[in-house]
Amino acid sequence: MTVTAIDTDQLRKVYGEFAAVKGLTLQVSQGEVFGFLGPNGAGKTTFIKMLLGLVKPTSGRGWLLGAPLGDRAVLARVGFLPEHFRFQEWLTAGEFLQLHGELLGLEGKALKMRIDGLLDRVGLTPFRKKQLRTFSKGMLQRVGLAQALLNHPALVFLDEPTSGLDPVGRRLVREIIQELREEGTCVFLNSHLLSEIEITCDRVAFIKHGEVVRVLSLDSLADAHAQVTICATGLTEAILSDMARWGRDIHANGQEVTLFVEKDDAIPEITRYLVEQGVDIYSISRSRQSLEELFIETVGKDGGL
């Protein structure tokens, strides 16, 4: 039986009167790339901090890689890039990675080779001997990402990993996440950049006011939320109400009808039905609902404030 990478049961954190995270239950499998989405202040970072033992949960339970939260040994197999990455800026990039490697219990030649490899991977080899204080935000984020991968982690938390990066840097992060997926590493990605999530993640959870409001697989996103637009003449009320068999949210506006279908298979069936009813069809088009539209639909236009 495989152990889940992240498993939480009603994890809750209350600051004074304010519940930052209220009873969050979530399971993430090993090897999965999981997107954690939600508006600012929804409790995303607090949730990650509870998992990593930085913040003590008020109540609830959780496990990382099968070990209960707070287990130190398991942290040796976990990587973490915090949102507000601030590192010891008086260190050089090489020394910084050396320090964090040693904190993880790595040493000697293996650590040195790993540092070489990672600096190369994030494109910072020429800056190895430069102090971090001279680094730009994007460079710090790259070195932070390298730091999170030093121990070949089984589980990596990336809190807004692309916030300081230019398009080239973002692409690099995307590629690294792909590589991690191929290596079987579980990536827990916390991001506002929905297009990023859409490209990289297997599953996403929407979180609002400290609760998971929806979890869905991105493979099913395409099917489950295809919007069909039909331009036709001869549509009657009876025909429109019949179409509810295949889809929902049917809107007719003159010659144009839009509806959402559960599965792509419904589209030829609708077409056949309309032709049988004597409707003249001029065009049928299918568009997939983007994650962004789904996000707005799920958390609301107010951004959950």
Next chain:
Amino acid sequence: MTFREAIRRKIVLAGLVLGVLFLAVYSIGFRMIYTEISLEAAAAGGSIASLLVLREMSNFLLLAGLYAATFLSVAMGALLSADTLAGEINSGTIQTIVAKPLRRSDVVLGKWLAFAGLLGLYLLLLAGGVVASVYFQSGFVAQNLLRGLLLIYLEALLMMTFALACSSAMTALATGGTVFGLYGLAFIGGWIEQIGSIFNNQTAVQVGIATSLLFPTEAMWRRATYEMQSAVSSVLQMTPFVTLSVPNMVMIAYAVLYLLAALALAIRTFQNRDL
């Protein structure tokens, strides 16, 4: 690690430059005063009384130098640790550290040990320099020198540890305010105690003891001067470093316990803190 941080952040450099400057000024001052008194002593025909004055003056000047060195070490102790945890928590640097497989207590202990080492070296430079300067110019060595210096070191450690405990719970600025406030309180308390004992005012002495219990830094300095002060000066009560109401061994034991408690508090607060 913390050693390297101190070096990179130019704390050590600042400490060294000012420390050397301090020693230079002190040595020149000592030379001038000592030469003056020596001449007077020679003019007086090298009488026993004048030689005694020379010796007591050396003792006084030594203690004055050590007093300044103590203050600098105490301030260094507070400054080193005031920002360490508070600053790293505030900037978020601590997050990647604590998310590693380490005990939080080891993070605190590691910092404490490094600071203790740094303070030791710093005090050795300043106080050792003062003692050496006096010795090479006049040949004077105070009694119980090692004991006195250890007490001064204990005082600096106390300040550093207490600042570390505050730093685990408060901002750097609040920490600085608190520790220097308490230090000032203990300082004033110490004087009230001394002056009170001149007039045999028990209440004043008790006020002093109470402030020492609250923050035993000044008491350590008092004990240190008591140890190093020559018997003649003590009897004659002729310098500000003469200690009339001497903190006893219980107070020293209390200070050591206080230090350990502060360290335990630092660890405990840091362990329970949400970062």
